[in-house]
Amino acid sequence: DGDVYKYYADGEWKKSSSGKSVAIINPTTRKTQYKVQACTQEEVNKVMESEKTAQKSWAKTPLWKRAELLHKAAAILKEHKAPIAECLVKEIAKPAKDAITEVVRSGDLVSYTAEEGVRILGEGKFLVSDSFPGNERTKYCLTSKVPLGVILAIPPFNYPVNLAVSKIGPALIAGNSLVLKPPTQGAVSALHMVHCFHLAGFPKGLISCVTGKGSEIGDFLTMHPGVNCISFTGGDTGIAISKKAGMIPLQMELGGKDACIVLEDADLDLVAANIIKGGFSYSGQRCTAVKVVLVMESVADALVKKVKEKVAKLTVGAPEDDCDITPVVSESSANFIEGLVKDAKEKGATFCQEYKRDGNLIWPLLLDNVRPDMRIAWEEPFGPVLPVIRINSVEEGIHHCNASNFGLQGCVFTKDVNKAMLISDAMETGTVQINSAPARGPDHFPFQGLKDSGIGSQGVTNSINMMTKIKSTVINLP
Numbered sequence: 001d002g003d004v005y006k007y008y009a010d011g012e013w014k015k016s017s018s019g020k021s022v023a024i025i026n027p028t029t030r031k032t033q034y035k036v037q038a039c040t041q042e043e044v045n046k047v048m049e050s051e052k053t054a055q056k057s058w059a060k061t062p063l064w065k066r067a068e069l070l071h072k073a074a075a076i077l078k079e080h081k082a083p084i085a086e087c088l089v090k091e092i093a094k095p096a097k098d099a100i101t102e103v104v105r106s107g108d109l110v111s112y113t114a115e116e117g118v119r120i121l122g123e124g125k126f127l128v129s130d131s132f133p134g135n136e137r138t139k140y141c142l143t144s145k146v147p148l149g150v151i152l153a154i155p156p157f158n159y160p161v162n163l164a165v166s167k168i169g170p171a172l173i174a175g176n177s178l179v180l181k182p183p184t185q186g187a188v189s190a191l192h193m194v195h196c197f198h199l200a201g202f203p204k205g206l207i208s209c210v211t212g213k214g215s216e217i218g219d220f221l222t223m224h225p226g227v228n229c230i231s232f233t234g235g236d237t238g239i240a241i242s243k244k245a246g247m248i249p250l251q252m253e254l255g256g257k258d259a260c261i262v263l264e265d266a267d268l269d270l271v272a273a274n275i276i277k278g279g280f281s282y283s284g285q286r287c288t289a290v291k292v293v294l295v296m297e298s299v300a301d302a303l304v305k306k307v308k309e310k311v312a313k314l315t316v317g318a319p320e321d322d323c324d325i326t327p328v329v330s331e332s333s334a335n336f337i338e339g340l341v342k343d344a345k346e347k348g349a350t351f352c353q354e355y356k357r358d359g360n361l362i363w364p365l366l367l368d369n370v371r372p373d374m375r376i377a378w379e380e381p382f383g384p385v386l387p388v389i390r391i392n393s394v395e396e397g398i399h400h401c402n403a404s405n406f407g408l409q410g411c412v413f414t415k416d417v418n419k420a421m422l423i424s425d426a427m428e429t430g431t432v433q434i435n436s437a438p439a440r441g442p443d444h445f446p447f448q449g450l451k452d453s454g455i456g457s458q459g460v461t462n463s464i465n466m467m468t469k470i471k472s473t474v475i476n477l478p
């Protein structure tokens, strides 16, 4: 069946023996856009075997050669930005320009990872024993960073390319092999991206990409004894994975309810611009999107007016036309968002625009006077709907932020840097942005969430360190 995309294993493109496929629905047309193989558990077992073998010799490949291949893959990825971006537009309705940016950013990320890897993996430590009480200088300890083995990478639909390479790059430079399980929406973009690594000439079996139904291979992959580390970005399935996974390192980023705290002295034009960018880019389908605005009552009217004016200017429509607001990823996602909107309506939120939906397309919506008894005050819509909660003190804002079960990022707007620092210290989130919207990038910055937002820390350096283990050799002198 020629129109089903093949999966990638052993350096080859393969059809699954299941004879079954998984359909990828274009969020805009709501029709099947692509089909991918529904891989079987037996195929996953085979992949794990070849990954294990490939990793052994890859770990012995000189570090500079591993870096060279990654640089090559990065260049090929950038050369293929147009066809990959086209898939992103069709599979996940990412606006055309943002889709190109995602691929270019990914190429840069892979190159940066190669450079960072040769530096941090190229050095180890040398310790002597006589610094610890009771010891003579008779032991020399040499440490280096060794790979973990087979890394399982599970990226989410919103960055199927960028959040895949942010796992692939660190895994490979450190001498690991890698199995990629792409999200269904985004699987074809991921397969194209993997093809760039194929063209770069990585050894057979070192990278695999298995597609299929979560119900068939999801748990099977995450609980597979051949997996030595899981790097997952996505929703609360991550919590379930963490409970089932074995004694292996986990790196997870599971969403957020990023608060934007606005003080009385804030530059309201700057705040409004950042609320638009932070709350509505890619229609709010970012873990780091601004998901609740906590604004001091005295400046709330003025801020809401400014944001409203900017919302009116957002273009709404097809990703091909590079509209700001495009259809959300699936019908169930649109239904979920609608549920939050209805709940807010029933409980008396002020609608700054009329609620409008056509299929998966939801018009941008700002909800003012949201109260803590509304679901939207706590849940992440992952859509273009943004609640505003009016606060009477900074403490009230910090309290709301910290009462969330999430703790990814947050931001604070004020001209008083001393206040900003104190608020940053008080916010229980992995990152606080002062005078700008939350964002993961630049991609080498540390990226981490507290509480239900995740385990471990990402960013190029942190990911390389996380995907390695310290190995010591002690020389005992007579």
Ligand code: G3P
Pocket (backbone or CB within 6 Å): 158, 159, 285, 286, 287, 288, 438, 439, 440, 441
């Ligand atoms: O939603 C995934 C998260 O990593 C967001 O990344 O670059 O949009 O801040 P970014």
